[in-house]
Amino acid sequence: MVLTFRPEGIYCPAGDFYIDPWRPVDRALITHGHADHARPGHRRYLATDIAGPVMRHRLGEIELESIRYGETRSIGGARVSFHPAGHIPGSAQIRVELGGEVWVVSGDYKTTPDALSTPFESVRCHSFITECTFGLPVFEWPTEAKAARQVNAWWAANAAEGIFSLLGAYSLGKAQRVMSLLDPEIAPILTHGAVENTNAILRAQGFDLPATTHATQGLKPKDYPGAMVIAPPGALGSDWARRFRPGATGFASGWMRMRGVRRRRSVDRGFVVSDHADWKGLNEAIKATGAENIYATHGYTEIFARWLTSEGYNAEALKTEFTGEGVGAEDSE
């Protein structure tokens, strides 16, 4: 087997390494910086050069080696390369080849392009370990242009009434993606510290983000009328956010496609913006790999594996400790 499944995570016996392991291991290949994939405690890490700075910020002093998209390395008897996953900046699918047999671990992925992530690339393989966070037909995403129009229309209407727009978005990836949709002509953009820290790292890497102001405790909201305030979802109900009154709240997530989720999160407005593939994207991506064997992780794994089996694949749900874009998860998407 090119890859096997161990209690620590997805393992390559020939190369003696793990991919996104959830328990501390000697050698970890990491698809991207989200907390359920890039965990602390490994002795050595390998990730893309683009993912590296955020991982260092989140994990502290780690022994981290970097690799470019498309570059091939031999690790033990295995040949390894990383390919764009289109999920967040630096996110990768990891291809592992052994004696002509190819496996690909998708990590989290999104098949439609956005302004920041390197666009998803399809990689041919025999076995594909795919996420399926949004593996139900109900999940269908609007185009990037439509999402931008919706967010900006809401913001402009709020600003015209003189109220703040508070938008919940995870601090790594989603927040910057939402920022890339905003029309900075409408009003200033304010950020929570967790978002601004990630912004600073990405700007230093050359990512083009609109101008933002870090909303520190000392900032006076009345100096920023009609501002868009971007914060991690969990900070929307905090004292920090309560200063921005009167205000309307919004949340950007694929889950906003589902009835009732917005109400349960008690936000005024939901925007369907996800870093993951929708139903169509998942199915097209899987088909394009040419793989016969599919392993499903994240979310609706059992249902999705049954669907793939009915489509003629050898499909299996995989038990992992990836958490996906949880409705309640703070920052693990």
Ligand SMILES: [Zn+2]
């Ligand atoms: Zn994930």
Ligand SMILES: [Zn+2]
């Ligand atoms: Zn992720």
